[in-house]
Amino acid sequence: MPTHRRPTYDTLPGRRPGVDEAEAALVEHYPRLVRLAYLTLPPALGRHRRVLAAHAVVQRVLPRSRKGDAPSPVPGQRGTATAAFSWTRERVVRDALARDSRPRSLRAFVSRRLPRLPAVAGLRLFPRAGGSDELALDQALFAVGSPARAALALGVLEGMTAAEIRALLTAAGVRDAAGALRTAERLVSERGGRVEALLGAPEFDPCTVQTRPTDLIRRRHRTRLAGAAAVLVALAGSVLLAMPDHDGTESATVADGAESPSLARALDPALLERANGDAWSDTSRVDFSVWPARGARTGDTALLERALRVWGGPGPDVRVSATTGTGTVPPAQPPRLLYAGEVGGAAVVLLHDGQRVARYAEPLSGGGAPALDLARTDDADVTTAAAVVVSRGPDGVRYLLAPWVAESTTRDLLAPGTPAADLDVSRDGVTGPVPTPPPSGEDCTSWPVMRLRSSERIVERHAFLVTDLGDLSPVHLTYTPLPGTGAPARQPREATGGAALASWARTACSLGSLRGSGVRAVNNWAFAEQKLPETGARSTWVCTRADSWRGPGRIMVQFQQPAPSPVEPGTVVAEDRDTASCSRFGQHVLAGTHWRAPSGTWYLLAAGSRDVTRITASGGVRADEPAGTLAVRAPRDSSVELTGRLADGKELPAVR
Template sequence: MESERTPTPPAARAGSVFLRHYDRLTRIAYLVGPSGRAPQARLVRAHRDVQRALPWRSGRELTYPRLRRRVLRSAARRRLLPQPVLITWAWHTTVGGSAAHRTVADGLARLAPRARAAYVLVVVEGLTRADAVAAMRDLGWADADAAMTAAAGLVARLRDAHGLSGGHQRALLAEPPADPTVVRLRAPDPLGVRLLRAGRITLVAAALLLVAGLVASLPAGAPAQERPVVMRQAVPAVARVPAGAWTGTSEFTLAAWPSRGAKADDDTLVRAAAAAWQVGGAGDRAVTVTASAGAVTDPPVGAPALLFAGPVDGTTVVVLADSTRVATYTEREGAEPRLTVQPAPEHDEYATSALRLPAGEGKVRYLLAPWAAAPQTRALTGTGWRDLGVRDGLTEAVAIPAHERCWNGPLLRLRSTLVGQGLPYTLGDFGSAALAHLMYIPPGVPGPISRPHELDATGGPAAWSSLGCALADTRGRSPGSVTAWELWRGRLAQGTASLVCVRTAEPGSANQVSAVVVSGAPAVVATASGTRLCSRYAQDVVVAWWTRDTQGRWYHVAAGSHAVRRITVRTAAGTRQGPSPVVSGPFTRRPAGKVTVSATNDTGEPVPVLD
């Protein structure tokens, strides 16, 4: 029993928090600290700020938020005199990054330290704006609101000017170029080598004195069990939300979901699930902890929300969530407990309408948001919707449609008086906890597109039904939304064809764009990632590809969206131009050499080409 265990000493608990979160804390210090210094100085200062945040004495229990607060205060502090960098046997710098990494870094460098802290709290740590402002006010920063406004401005500028969504920015800052614990070693300054050689004896003596001091600081008579080899962390508190609380909020996120399930009040079970997420263990039992779809198994940020706890088809299931991840804990008789961590859905009322729960071999159930109702399901290639029964927010079991290499659903259709003016909207199950909002844009839509249509729009089901094989690689990647934009529909040499631009937005990851030609079996003819193409920010696009007819003859096709007025194609065989589509050929064999495609829209501006 818990009461019979030897309590973990406060120093050990503090040390465990420090060790487990060291990477996250140094990242915070690195991003918030001064950016104009040499790379070595920035790295050293980040580590110093975190190490100095660890109190000398273990007073009250040291939690991650307290430690983060101390790191933020130190990192944002302006120092008149920079501290020296220790000369070592090799210089260390962060790993080089892409242009997108440099864009985010440059934007951060232009912010004041407290604005950088606000940005990090929201984008990197996943706090809400209100929680981030409260955290900065706890630091005594009177300008917390102004800092948050500046941070929000940077998020918007990176999104609008560079096509970097908030999730993409978060993903970039989770990679090695922004991680001060991942470094490159290069040749040091020769003078530094000589100084290091001359001072080696002094450094060794200082190290010996330090070790002696640490040994002397240990209590001589401390019993062995108070010097634990494995440091443990306190189990975090779990937030339980009352049933009607969501009716008083304007934010449709998982944090508004009520705690449901027959075992929502089972403290022992819920604590076991929270412990599995926090420290990878539930009491004295080992727990298999896994992550998928780009999530990490790090402990929850803040108190995780309890969404569900109860039996599901012979398995006891607990669902917890923090601001960016969903953790599903399962216990089954005769099997080791498991915890799976996956990305949480994006913070909008569509994506947060349902979560996927496993329901035995070949089946799933869906846990619905309190604002979602009238659930129905079908396969992607199906024709009729089937009503689903719901009990305590959990739908009846749904069979996963048979498929070989292609994705075939299931699809989940919902309604809500608070979402989409009460009209039905569709979510796609790609195998992760978060479902994807499926949308459609028909060809030839005049004027700017402010928002895609729902999948049920005229032409949507037919267009979507042919995309399953093109979306096979999306399974398990937890996309937040997938939009099928039918750019063009007409006739080619092999018959009737349509050109669909499929845009996939993934939480915490770069977006993915695929151009799919549907003429018989769909074929992906071009792809791109980290782009604004086929979004409301870049609605004009041309796609170019090679194709063959039934007689084996080659054609080059360039087709564009509604506003494209002129396309010019230059091949080794000559130049063709005209309105969309421009077809070059037939050729008995595919011409060698580069093909150049350019295009303009109805205002004469150049149009990007995806090929």
């Protein structure tokens, strides 16, 4: 499990060092020890309490005796320093493991609530928030026990071997040290060796923290009511002593749900992350993490608190929806505020927790129920994080645009020759209504899209198309043109040119079948061109690939022959789900179909991508063509199996 080895320290100390030796080791390695304690302590403490507890654990490990178990060796001897650090590290792990977020005795209850150094009044401390990878690791650490977290930190950050970790954990009182080590090794293997870099990030550094005030209004109320509270507590205590015992199930449920320290921290509106207004123009990561908080109600604490509480535990009257593959659990840490304002007759709050966008909406009048919508947005970029739906109504969809969008227009994919129309955008970045594409099964007479252009502060005049498929984030549309003769393989490009618009004009209406399925991007790949028999006209083979936020994709292969109308849909000849075909991980494709010539004769047509050098047909029709396309006479209902051969000699089955 260790990714490196620090060859300086023994596994376990052979003796207890004196206070001077221990203090020297503690001061020299203080940041390492505090990070080790922070990772081992229960995440349920919340980041503020865990930061203070980590510092307290390390500062209280010094032995009381000035002398150790044996006479001190010569000052400065290396073995003394290593033994002192090893003993200190073992005490830090032991004390951090012994810390429980739920005290089991009155003495522990009182001692943990008495002022103990270090203590902070009026401020909340927490490490700097990381990205989606750090958030995912933090959530994984939350799900395992303290021994496993300690084993992970000791193996990855301290470079200890498995035997050394087991010995230290056993000495610290862990009963199943081997099980904790196995869990830690699983966490490392799941992240492909990136755990060391993630654990070394500011997300897990309790020595580099940010500060925020506590709830100022609540603090003022507490000050005013301190005397009355003391009287009420005394009175309540006397009443509780006089009450008979019961199982306390209801109160336990409320305490565990509403008052959980980690959940309370994540749902505290005072701790919401807010990016600087120009952060997007001075970073290499252009996504939701650099969106500033916008809207007229970003300072409405009551609205923000309602939105967070609904996300933390929606009641039965709340309409909750989530795109495919999106979890509805509360955020693990305070999310980022993207927007809070009034749009379409509702108060709307948009939040982002590193992996999901949450939209909370409550009617401004009429007494309707609030709604919570969730959608995955992990690994979003300049295009897929360019807009979020803020409202849907009879007049269309309104979006909140990313701060880097400098220009926005609308166009109809079924009218490729019609110029784009300007789109109104408010000062807060909210667009005017954009017409909604028709649902699947209805007459497809238009397909509205937004054409957005990024600011030149991050990229030179980069324009792209997005369209609504019913989710919170619109879908990015791209296009890959026909392969050029002798040219390298083409890469997907923005669907803004003439050839791209012409291709999407014949494909757009097929997008309706993808509605509400969590699609991130759709690419139209014109992978082959074929001369038709008898007529000599040229047809195009297109593979349309839809990638989801979850990862799996689905494809649809179309045969587009010359048509009198530029928007006539192509013929769908094959489909497949959960496949890598037609992507950079599946760059070869082969498909075929039966086609009737104007003379009435039926043919079997087939075509492969650029690396297909031979196509073979077997079954009801037998043919072998040493080329990337095939056209032979065949009965309309003949059953045929197609196989392609690639330039490297490998076989390629056809998409069915």
